Amino acid sequence: MDIxxxxxxxSFSLALMAIGFTLVYGISRLPNFxxxxxxxxxxxxxxxxxxxxxxxxxxxIPLALIIMGLVGAAIYRFVLIRVRGMATSExxxxxxxxxxxxxxxxxxxxxxMTYTLPVFIEGxxxxxxxxxxxxxxxxxxxxxxxVAFMWLFTHFNKIGLAxxxxxxxxxxxxxxxxxxxxxxxxxxxxxxxxxxISAIALLPLGNIVVEAGYNVLILSIAVCIVGGLGSWVGAxxxxxxxxxxxxxxxxxxxxxxxxxxxxxxxxxTLILRPSGLFGRQKELEERx
Amino acid sequence: xxxxxxxxxxxxxxxxxxxxxIYAVSSWQEVTYLVLPxxxxxxxxxxxxxxxxxxxxxxxxxxxxxxxxxxxLLALGFDFLAHFVxxxxxxxxxxxxxxxxxxxxxxxxxxxxxxxxxxxxxxGGAIICTLLLLPALPLRGVYFAIVTLMYPLAIMxxxxxxxxxxGTDGILGVAGFPNTWIEQYLIILIVIFALFGLRRLVNExxxxxxRGVKDNxxxxxxxxxxxxxxxxxxxFIASGLGCLGGAYLAHIYMWAGISxxxxxxxxxxIAATVIGGGGTLVGPLLGCFFLVPISEWLRTFGTLRxxxxxxxxxxxxxxxxxxxxxxxxxxxxxxQRWVKV
Numbered sequence: 001m002d003i004x005x006x007x008x009x010x011s012f013s014l015a016l017m018a019i020g021f022t023l024v025y026g027i028s029r030l031p032n033f034x035x036x037x038x039x040x041x042x043x044x045x046x047x048x049x050x051x052x053x054x055x056x057x058x059x060x061i062p063l064a065l066i067i068m069g070l071v072g073a074a075i076y077r078f079v080l081i082r083v084r085g086m087a088t089s090e091x092x093x094x095x096x097x098x099x100x101x102x103x104x105x106x107x108x109x110x111x112x113m114t115y116t117l118p119v120f121i122e123g124x125x126x127x128x129x130x131x132x133x134x135x136x137x138x139x140x141x142x143x144x145x146x147v148a149f150m151w152l153f154t155h156f157n158k159i160g161l162a163x164x165x166x167x168x169x170x171x172x173x174x175x176x177x178x179x180x181x182x183x184x185x186x187x188x189x190x191x192x193x194x195x196x197i198s199a200i201a202l203l204p205l206g207n208i209v210v211e212a213g214y215n216v217l218i219l220s221i222a223v224c225i226v227g228g229l230g231s232w233v234g235a236x237x238x239x240x241x242x243x244x245x246x247x248x249x250x251x252x253x254x255x256x257x258x259x260x261x262x263x264x265x266x267x268x269t270l271i272l273r274p275s276g277l278f279g280r281q282k283e284l285e286e287r288x
Numbered sequence: 289x290x291x292x293x294x295x296x297x298x299x300x301x302x303x304x305x306x307x308x309x310i311y312a313v314s315s316w317q318e319v320t321y322l323v324l325p326x327x328x329x330x331x332x333x334x335x336x337x338x339x340x341x342x343x344x345x346x347x348x349x350x351x352x353x354x355x356x357x358x359x360x361l362l363a364l365g366f367d368f369l370a371h372f373v374x375x376x377x378x379x380x381x382x383x384x385x386x387x388x389x390x391x392x393x394x395x396x397x398x399x400x401x402x403x404x405x406x407x408x409x410x411x412g413g414a415i416i417c418t419l420l421l422l423p424a425l426p427l428r429g430v431y432f433a434i435v436t437l438m439y440p441l442a443i444m445x446x447x448x449x450x451x452x453x454x455g456t457d458g459i460l461g462v463a464g465f466p467n468t469w470i471e472q473y474l475i476i477l478i479v480i481f482a483l484f485g486l487r488r489l490v491n492e493x494x495x496x497x498x499r500g501v502k503d504n505x506x507x508x509x510x511x512x513x514x515x516x517x518x519x520x521x522x523x524f525i526a527s528g529l530g531c532l533g534g535a536y537l538a539h540i541y542m543w544a545g546i547s548x549x550x551x552x553x554x555x556x557x558i559a560a561t562v563i564g565g566g567g568t569l570v571g572p573l574l575g576c577f578f579l580v581p582i583s584e585w586l587r588t589f590g591t592l593r594x595x596x597x598x599x600x601x602x603x604x605x606x607x608x609x610x611x612x613x614x615x616x617x618x619x620x621x622x623x624q625r626w627v628k629v
Contacts, residue, residue, distance in 0.1 A: 100598035256449030263442035271423040
């Protein structure tokens with residue numbers, strides 16, 4: 001029973017982390033290796049807003065998310081737009097950007113003491129005898145809301161539909177008057193906001209540490225690859241697969257292997273089905 | 289106000305065209321044109337260890353020369369894979385780590401001297417790396433990059449979790465080199481040999497196939513050649529260079545540990561390649577001899593140095609993605625002039 005409950009919570013955490021990455025990749029074919037860095041930045045941003053500027057928690061969250069959106073847009077507008085279309089350069093540029101941010105945070109003021117965000121609501125609840133804190137339930141709630149919002153947004157909103165068009169066929173979308181660069185800016189901004197949301201939901205469960213940036217990057221890449229890069233349904237299903245696998249590993253083998261599971265999942269998926277569970281449409285591009 | 293539309297025209301220098309064929313020996317000037325750049329590089333590298341005591345640097349900097357050369361090997365491998373075969377490998381640390389651990393294990397458990405462990409770790413490590421990367425070889429672009437990024441991290445976690453190979457302490461007490469001169473000159477000779485060997489290789493027939501794999505793999509396939517086989521050969525060569533560096537590193541520091549899978553080994557070669565000029569092979573090497581000393585010099589700033597070269601890397605890839613050596617070669621071989629459109 002506890003495997004089921006913790007599995008669901010872990011799966012929703014993974015889905016939250018990965019959805020921003022898969023959104024950006026799905027729409028503008030940009031592998032955003034700075035995703036983990038954006039996640040950590042949000043944590044430190046919210047922390048600074050609360051503790052340095054003495055803002056209320058409820059105000060600092062939306063403020064931080066707006067800033068993250070602007071940061072994401074700026075990253076695309078000033079950095080990525082110059083290397084767009086050159087796969088190697090895109091990878092190196094985003095990877096370097098993520099490294100620069102993370103290592104700067106590691107070097108900079110954020111060390112020495114532990115940084116934590118307050119949980120939204122204190123307290124625990126018993127579900128069939130297993131105590132669960134409210135924050136974990138909120139994670140599941142936010143996960144459901146985000147997934148639902150993304151689905152509604154991309155099916156019933158003009159910008160969302162344009163994003164989807166861009167993801168399916170860039171040239172056809174451009175012929176219909178959709179600006180490729182603007183859509184990529186929006187995608188990057190939304191991707192950063194999603195990274196921020198996941199940070200705000202997940203970070204109160206532990207400390208804000210720089211290593212989390214690398215872990216989040218690896219986990220979200222794992223989820224996206226297993227699910228098929230750019231496929232949202234796939235990403236969510238993959239999040240559940242990896243989430244449960246991890247919890248089962250922790251329960252029966254050793255907690256050290258949690259990350260190894262994710263890495264093995266990537267490698268096995270790539271051997272058996274390189275385009276992932278649901279990445280059917282672009283199979284030829286990915287594999288010879 | 290009238291604007292004249294002009295464009296820049298680039299032409300090969302006459303001397304370049306003349307020296308390309310068999311007429312190179314027709315005059316001293318042409319021989320010099322051909323030989324001088326290579327000679328400067330070789331003599332410069334060979335003089336480097338001698339210059340350090342003369343210029344008053346502390347003996348510590350001798351170690352830096354060896355480190356730069358090890359990074360140079362990695363950068364050569366990265367450049368070769370990325371610009372001649374089209375495989376972007378973000379996991380240079382994987383090669384270093386495998387080579388280092390192989391050499392250390394051979395040395396500690398079988399008691400072999402570095403004379404044997406280094407070549408054995410080079411070939412054996414390259415075989416291990418190639419076999420482990422084999423499943424990832426059919427992948428392209430982003431996918432290959434992601435997988436190679438994962439490998440060093442995965443191995444690190446596995447070593448930590450299983451507590452094998454000395455766990456987090458690493459393998460201590462690996463045999464060292466008899467003296468620093470041998471240590472420095474051996475690696476410098478290896479680097480020079482690797483550089484000119486690779487340059488020759490990419491212009492042989494197999495090099496043409498490699499470039500074919502990069503530019504249009506379907507056409508290579510249509511010619512009845514196995515893409516995966518050629519990619520495997522290329523990965524074998526590049527990982528061999530990396531493992532050689534790793535084995536050397538283990539013997540220099542008399543230690544092999546999980547920090548050999550650390551990020552530095554993946555990032556500096558990439559930065560050196562971008563700065564030095566991808567696709568030239570010389571550029572990445574010089575980039576390493578430029579970046580590694582700076583990185584050592586910045587060691588007091590801790591992880592800020594990673595920030596430093598990440599930012600350089602980004603700036604270069606955004607604004608000067610061709611790199612220094614491509615620019616220098618263009619200036620050396622070509623002249624340019626304005627012509628009216």
